Amino acid sequence: MAKRGRRQPSEPKPFFWISLQGKSKPQKDEPVPHDRFSGWSGRIELEIEVCSDYLYVGSGNFDLFPLQGKDQARYTFARRNGHLVIPGTGIKGVVRSVVEAISNSCVLLSAREERGPGSHRPCNDPDNLCPACRLFGTTGYRGRVHFSDAVPVGNAETTTIKIADLWRPKRFEGRKFYQTKAFQPQDMRPQKNYRFLEVVPKGTRFRTTLFFENATTAEMGLLVRALGLALHMNKEGTVVYAFPLKIGGAKPRCLGSVYFHPKKIQVLSVTGANLFQSLLTGGDYQGTKQMLEWLADKSLVDQEAWAEFREKAKPQTGVPCPKEVY
Numbered sequence: 001m002a003k004r005g006r007r008q009p010s011e012p013k014p015f016f017w018i019s020l021q022g023k024s025k026p027q028k029d030e031p032v033p034h035d036r037f038s039g040w041s042g043r044i045e046l047e048i049e050v051c052s053d054y055l056y057v058g059s060g061n062f063d064l065f066p067l068q069g070k071d072q073a074r075y076t077f078a079r080r081n082g083h084l085v086i087p088g089t090g091i092k093g094v095v096r097s098v099v100e101a102i103s104n105s106c107v108l109l110s111a112r113e114e115r116g117p118g119s120h121r122p123c124n125d126p127d128n129l130c131p132a133c134r135l136f137g138t139t140g141y142r143g144r145v146h147f148s149d150a151v152p153v154g155n156a157e158t159t160t161i162k163i164a165d166l167w168r169p170k171r172f173e174g175r176k177f178y179q180t181k182a183f184q185p186q187d188m189r190p191q192k193n194y195r196f197l198e199v200v201p202k203g204t205r206f207r208t209t210l211f212f213e214n215a216t217t218a219e220m221g222l223l224v225r226a227l228g229l230a231l232h233m234n235k236e237g238t239v240v241y242a243f244p245l246k247i248g249g250a251k252p253r254c255l256g257s258v259y260f261h262p263k264k265i266q267v268l269s270v271t272g273a274n275l276f277q278s279l280l281t282g283g284d285y286q287g288t289k290q291m292l293e294w295l296a297d298k299s300l301v302d303q304e305a306w307a308e309f310r311e312k313a314k315p316q317t318g319v320p321c322p323k324e325v326y
């Protein structure tokens with residue numbers, strides 16, 4: 001164990017901060033009411049592709065797996081009715097955190113010990129909300145964005161890896177995000193302060209549906225960017241994958257990088273009689289053209305934070321992720 005005061009040279013940490021220093025207070029506004037249709041409602045069918053070495057989504061359960069002739073406990077991947085699943089609420093949380101960062105919204109802290117600056121405290125007036133709370137909801141206001149639970153496309157095989165235990169850092173330097181780096185395998189010897197995880201490997205695909213209701217074009221522009229999609233910097237009319245998102249657990253071990261591939265966009269037509277027809281048929285099919293229209297609206301995007309995020313979240317697949325305690 002490392003002695004206090006004598007710090008060992010540590011491996012570069014696999015996360016980055018989007019600083020809040022010098023940021024103005026979030027631009028708050030009245031949220032869109034739910035009682036009538038306005039703006040964009042519909043759904044985007046998405047495929048989630050694991051692009052890091054592994055993805056781990058915890059279930060809170062253990063099982064036993066055979067290791068060197070003995071039963072060994074491991075943390076299992078989440079399942080529903082016996083099938084692997086990524087809960088939609090978890091996907092929503094990840095997309096929300098990117099929206100928060102790129103729209104200068106309030107900071108919803110998950111860890112109680114982390115303290116954000118007063119300027120970005122969580123919104124508490126349901127009639128006056130930051131962009132992220134308006135779109136994703138908060139106490140007293142139901143959000144207008146939801147994800148279905150993601151299920152595997154085809155057969156998804158799991159495997160078992162070993163990682164060193166993790167400790168939650170206590171300091172706060174802004175909004176924290178994990179990078180995409182190369183997982184460093186451990187030997188499979190059972191050891192104190194190490195754990196086994198049931199994971200799915202790179203290339204595994206899941207399918208989810210993103211539902212949105214009564215969203216403005218500016219909100220759709222934010223949402224699509226927060227899925228890691230962006231306009232090509234030089235080639236007009238082209239949508240590119242700007243960065244992977246991080247979902248699930250063991251992110252400090254560089255697990256959980258995923259790309260969101262839009263497969264189908266359906267928008268409900270909200271003009272009078274068409275609404276019922278839209279609801280029956282599931283809406284009109286739209287493609288890249290629709291994405292471009294949404295991405296063209298940058299009015300809710302904090303351009304500085306967006307550029308910073310795009311740069312820092314780029315995959316560094318050749319760079320090793322720390323394998324020990326840090």
Ligand SMILES: [Zn+2]
Nearest residue numbers: 106123130133
């Ligand atoms: Zn807020």
